[in-house]
Amino acid sequence: MKTLLDRNQLNITLQRLAHQLVENHLNxxxxxIIGIQPRGIWxxxxxxxxxxxxxxxxxxxxxxxxxxxxxxxxxxxxIHIPAATNIDFSIEGRNVVLIDDVLHTGRTIxxxxxxxxxxxxxxxxxxxxxxxxxxxxxxxxxxxxxGQTVDTIITQKIKVYWAEKDEKDxxxxxxx
Amino acid sequence: MxxxxxxxxxxxxxxxxxxxxxxxxxxxxxxxxxxxxKKVPSLRDTTVANVFFENSTRTRISxxxxxxxxxxxxxxxxxxxxxxxxxxxxxxxxxxxxxxKVDMVVMRHSASGAPWFLANHIDASIINAxxxxxxxxxxxxxxxxxxxxxxxxVKGKRVVLIGDIxxxxxxxxxxxxxxxxxxxxxxxxPPTLIPKHIQSxxxxxxxxxxxxxxxxxxxNVLRIQLERQHKPLFSTLREYALYYGVNKQMLDSLEKExxxxxxxxxxxxxxxxxxxxxxxxxxxxxxxxxxVAIRMAIIYLLSGKREME
Numbered sequence: 001m002k003t004l005l006d007r008n009q010l011n012i013t014l015q016r017l018a019h020q021l022v023e024n025h026l027n028x029x030x031x032x033i034i035g036i037q038p039r040g041i042w043x044x045x046x047x048x049x050x051x052x053x054x055x056x057x058x059x060x061x062x063x064x065x066x067x068x069x070x071x072x073x074x075x076x077x078x079i080h081i082p083a084a085t086n087i088d089f090s091i092e093g094r095n096v097v098l099i100d101d102v103l104h105t106g107r108t109i110x111x112x113x114x115x116x117x118x119x120x121x122x123x124x125x126x127x128x129x130x131x132x133x134x135x136x137x138x139x140x141x142x143x144x145x146x147g148q149t150v151d152t153i154i155t156q157k158i159k160v161y162w163a164e165k166d167e168k169d170x171x172x173x174x175x176x
Numbered sequence: 177m178x179x180x181x182x183x184x185x186x187x188x189x190x191x192x193x194x195x196x197x198x199x200x201x202x203x204x205x206x207x208x209x210x211x212x213x214k215k216v217p218s219l220r221d222t223t224v225a226n227v228f229f230e231n232s233t234r235t236r237i238s239x240x241x242x243x244x245x246x247x248x249x250x251x252x253x254x255x256x257x258x259x260x261x262x263x264x265x266x267x268x269x270x271x272x273x274x275x276x277k278v279d280m281v282v283m284r285h286s287a288s289g290a291p292w293f294l295a296n297h298i299d300a301s302i303i304n305a306x307x308x309x310x311x312x313x314x315x316x317x318x319x320x321x322x323x324x325x326x327x328x329x330v331k332g333k334r335v336v337l338i339g340d341i342x343x344x345x346x347x348x349x350x351x352x353x354x355x356x357x358x359x360x361x362x363x364x365x366p367p368t369l370i371p372k373h374i375q376s377x378x379x380x381x382x383x384x385x386x387x388x389x390x391x392x393x394x395x396n397v398l399r400i401q402l403e404r405q406h407k408p409l410f411s412t413l414r415e416y417a418l419y420y421g422v423n424k425q426m427l428d429s430l431e432k433e434x435x436x437x438x439x440x441x442x443x444x445x446x447x448x449x450x451x452x453x454x455x456x457x458x459x460x461x462x463x464x465x466x467x468v469a470i471r472m473a474i475i476y477l478l479s480g481k482r483e484m485e
Contacts, residue, residue, distance in 0.1 A: 066204065069216035069476075079178040079480050081197060082204040118213040 004131070004148060004158070005171040013147045014043075017128060018050035020145050021097060030123070031095040032061035036112050037068075037083040040100035042162035043130055047099060063087035065098075070111035085115075092120035097145075101160045103129040106141035131158050131171060179477050183302040185291045186311035187352035195356060199321055201473035202466070209245060209468055219248040222479055225278045227270065228305070229255040229285045234440050234464065235305050235314070239282050242471035251278065266290065267297045274300055280475065283307075288345075301478045309343050309404060315439050316349030318470040320357055322463045323394055326435055331358035336388045338422065339398035339447050342369045343405065346439045347398055351377050364388035365420055368409040385420050389430055396437040397422050397448045417446050424451035433457055440464070 005013060025031040028051065035044025041064055048062040068082035098112055109127060116125065130147035136154065150173065152158070157174045179194045187195075208216055224243045228236055236252070243250045253273065255261070260269060270281060280301045283291055288308030295302050306312040324330050335354055341347045341363045354361045355378050362380040363370055370381060382388040389395055400416065410416050427434070436448075436458040444450050453460060 069204070069208070069218045071218075074218050075221065075479065079477055081178075082201060085204070085207060114217070118208075118211060118216070120212075 001175070002173045003170060004150060004173055007169040010169050010171060013130070014046055014050060017130075017145050017147055018047055018054055021047070021051055021128070022054050025095065025097075027055060028057055028060045031097060032063065032089060032091055033097050033099060034063045034065050034087065034091075034116070036098060036100040036108065037064055037066040037085070039102070039160065040098075042164055043101045043160075044099035045164075046162075047128065061089040061094075063089065065112060065115055067108060067111040067115045070115040072107060072111065087119050090120055091116065091122045093123050096122040096125045097128055098125060099128045101129065102131045102133065102158050103127070103141075103143055104133045104136055104158075106137045106139035109141050110139050130160060133158065178480055182478070182480075183291070183295050183304075184313050184474055184478060185295060185302065185304050187313045187316050187349045187356070188311070190313075190352075190356070192356050195317065195320070195353065198317060198470065198473045198477065199324065201477060202321060202469040205245075205472040205476075206466065206469040208472075209465075215245050215247060217247045218476060219243075219246040219479055222246075222280065223249040223251065223278045224280045224282060224475065225251045225253060225273045226305075227253045227273065227281055227283045229260070229266075229283070229290075230306070232284055232305070234467070235284065238464070238467040239303075239305060239314075239471055242468050242475055245468070246472055246475060248280075248475070251276075266294060270294060270298055274298060280478065301480075303474060303478065306345055308345065309348075310345050311349045311352075312345040312439075313349050313353075314467070314471055314474060315346050316353040317474070318463055318467040319346075319350055319396060319437060319439065320353045320359075321470055322437065322459055322466050323354075323359075323435070325462070325466065326459055327393065330354065332360070333394060334360045334362070334392045335394040335396060336362040336364050336382070336392040337396050337398060338364045338385060338388065339420065340369045340400050341365055341374065341398070342371050342409075343401040344398045346396075350396060351379055355379070362388055362391060366410055366416070385422065386426060386429075389422070389426060389434065392434055393432075394435040394437065395422065396439070398439065399441060400443055400447055413443075413446050421445070421447055421449060422452050423449040424455065427452060427455075427457065435459055437463060 033048045035041045064086045066083045066085045068080045126144040128145040129143045132143055132146045132149045133152045134149055155176050159172050161168050161170045163169045180191050226239055282303045282305050284305040285307050288310035290307050291302050291304040320330050337347045351361055364382040364385050438460050
């Protein structure tokens with residue numbers, strides 16, 4: 001097991017990601033932040049809060065998207081129980097930043113884009129991830145904002161811990 | 177994480193956790209059917225046959241909509257105008273449908289137990305859409321879900337089922353479902369329409385509808401099923417309406433406001449008056465809306481893992 005980001009490094013990385021978002025979206029009037037259920041929620045909540053602190057804007061649109069019904073492996077694994085989708089604003093014609101913790105095969109993001117379009121037609125969609133496991137993609141999907149890029153093989157796992165639920169902030173690489 | 181059963185034959189076989197899982201999934205589908213795009217692609221590789229050996233409007237349309245909103249392909253079969261009238265057996269009929277690569281069967285049949293019989297003879301998942309006077313599981317689930325939605329929970333709530341308990345599959349499934357979820361259940365109606373020993377299912381019995389209404393928080397008024405009565409069990413519909421029909425005057429005489437439900441189709445002026453069915457206490461149309469979400473949840477959860485060919 002190897003620590004990729006400890007508490008301090010994680011915080012610095014999140015700050016950088018939030019600043020990059022603000023650099024590109026300024027006041028966030030035309031931009032919404034959407035976290036992907038279940039594991040992108042903790043990251044997206046942190047980022048949304050940081051963006052609010054940096055811009056001083058408190059009414060930034062923030063939502064959560066569940067992709068269960070859009071998976072491409074419904075009948076290849078056990079049925080997944082969905083989590084909640086909360087998007088109480090219009091995404092029509094706006095910029096959307098999708099947020100997830102780890103980008104691996106790209107299939108989750110493919111499903112998320114599909115799910116998102118059921119709520120409207122955004123002007124453009126960007127992707128922010130904390131960890132990009134490059135060279136393991138199964139679909140042509142690349143992130144726009146990356147916390148850290150790592151080279152991994154299929155048997156390795158990335159685990160992201162959040163203080164809100166795991167009592168610590170840490171990202172680790174596990175060999176199996 | 178999925179259901180403990182392969183088929184949905186009756187509520188009797190379900191675990192409480194199954195019911196809670198169906199409700200949780202239905203919450204998501206309720207949101208889906210209220211969006212501008214009311215459809216998800218989950219079951220685009222699945223074909224469902226709706227096999228109805230008995231008449232139905234609401235249940236069949238509800239199932240069909242649920243299937244279509246999950247992107248499944250749908251075939252409808254009704255007994256009239258089919259080979260059943262030429263003497264084909266149930267297993268032969270269903271096996272012929274399955275030979276055309278159907279993955280799931282939704283069946284309504286006038287014989288109690290027909291879905292259990294079928295489950296022993298075919299491989300596909302079966303959903304019981306009502307069998308004789310036995311069970312109507314999806315109706316009970318949508319009823320309990322509607323109570324939960326209206327009152328916040330089912331546990332500890334007092335629910336009365338009024339009317340033709342004897343011939344009602346809705347009543348039996350409701351009794352199983354509500355008691356599993358921790359509600360107190362009472363049945364009320366004329367003694368001739370309440371089966372003996374029904375107390376053994378853990379329900380109270382009341383022959384005075386007014387007293388039953390005073391006791392409950394929710395009244396689920398059932399339809400009088402004249403088509404299933406082979407000998408007269410009450411003298412006239414007018415007399416039934418007079419003694420056992422629910423009307424506005426009765427509701428107004430109660431100190432509290434109770435929730436009114438009806439599984440449909442309504443015999444207006446018999447078991448329930450229009451001034452009750454159309455009142456703001458009635459959640460009859462919410463039940464219909466929730467029916468689609470509940471059926472989507474059941475079909476989705478039963479569609480499960482499939483062996484790759």
